Amino acid sequence: MKMKKFLALMVTISLIIGFAGCSGGDSGDGDNGDGGDDGKVYEWKMGTIYNDPVSRPDFNAFGESMQTFIDLVNERSEGRIVITPFYNSVLGASGELYDQMRRGELEVFYGQPMSNIDPRFGVFNLPYIMSDYDQVLELVANPDGELYKLGQELVADNGGHLVSSGASLFRGFFNTKKRVATVDDMEGLKVRTYEDPIVHQFWAGISNAAPMPYSEVYTGLQTNAVDGLEFAATSVVSSKFYEVGKFYSDINWQWTWGANIIISQEKWDELPDDLKQIVSDAAWEAMEVQYELESANTSKAIDELKNNGVEVYNLTDEERATWIDYARSLDETFAEEIGEETVQRVLDAIASLE
Missing domain, CATH: 3.40.190.170 (Bacterial extracellular solute-binding protein, family 7)
Incomplete structure (x- = not known):
């Protein structure tokens, strides 16, 4: 009889411990506290003024790099982040898209933050401040670049998280x-x-x-x-x-500071750490694609212009x-x-x- 009571007591204790272990580690808000997978799926819309690479595959480094970012995130997150693209200004011009992102109506904006949003953004539009791509790659298209850090600060002041910046054009x-x-x-x-x-x-x-x-x-x-x-x-x-x-x-x-992947600060903060890393890595890889394509396409474009008179x-x-x-x-x-x-x-x- 004593043995039966002892076994019953051990089973009860095991059940209590097991229940506590299952219920105590999940915050239930999209981040389980250690950056792990809690099963939540993040469905994002991504808007841009740039052309859809499907309908316009040539001379379209911006569109190709945006699609690269989306594909990498969708694949590497194994479906935990699903991004749907909206190209060709179908959701509005750059200023409208940025405002939608700030309001949380659009999760991701790809493009150029305009100075009608914040006059300080105009510093990236100053004529003849950059003389070549070497300067751009050192200062902007670089996570350690001084002007990339400036861009992050300005975007943060305006409700967004600048994930990456590219060489643009x-x-x-x-x-x-x-x-x-x-x-x-x-x-x-x-x-x-x-x-x-x-x-x-x-x-x-x-x-x-x-x-x-x-x-x-x-x-x-x-x-x-x-x-x-x-x-x-x-x-x-x-x-x-x-x-x-x-x-x-x-x-x-x-x-032009035209190749930027900017995520709503609210949406960025919701992500667990492992997904933030996936998004960040994909964003910088997409910017490499933008630079490589734009560099190769520029000389081709000059030849194409000449061939067309x-x-x-x-x-x-x-x-x-x-x-x-x-x-x-x-x-x-x-x-x-x-x-x-x-x-x-x-x-x-x-x-x-x-």
Whole structure:
């Protein structure tokens, strides 16, 4: 009898211990405390203005890199994170997408944070601050880069978590009227710009500049509503603008901070540590894809423009100097718009490479 009571007592104790072990380790909020898998599935929407690589597979480093990120996360998380892409501005322009991300309506934004969200973002749009991709790879497309860290701080102040930044691209000038070599050649031209105060100030000083939605540019060139636009060679080819214009100049006036994967801070905080690592690794690998494709595609795009009858003009050092001098004449105005402290931080970071 005593033996039976003892065995019954041991069974009861075992059941109590087992129940406590099962119930005590799971917080039930998506993170079980040690970064493990609690079975929760995170379903995310990812929005961008860039083209769908399925419908536009050529000269589309942005679209390809975004899809790379999505595929890697979906695969490596083994279904614990499922990301659905929304390309081609179907959810809105960049500013709208960023606002949706801040409000929690969109989990992931891929693109360029605009200065109409925060004037300090304009520091990444300053003309002629980056001279080549070597600088960009050192300062921005690098988790230890000084300007990547600045970007993280600014994005954090605006409700997001900057997971990675890519090399993006440099923008030249395409038009329907004539060869453009110096700043003076811009006189009288109607130029489409994207909505950004820094961009508008730069072009308004040398041309008739006006914002226009990207979706309207082809028709605008065709109907002479605009004569040209500042744009990368790869984007000119991808959009087939060569069908309506025949002049491209490598003024490379602006390096754009256009390849960024930004996650809502709220959604980022929900992730257990192991999924954060998967997302981060995938984001940086996607940025490597963006750089490799953009680098390879740029030379191909130049050849494609020439093959389609576009005159591609390479500026001389003297001609390029007219653009740089003009840009530097606006530095004080830009600093007032952006904030002197932020501008100085960027200038110091670039100077440190010299």
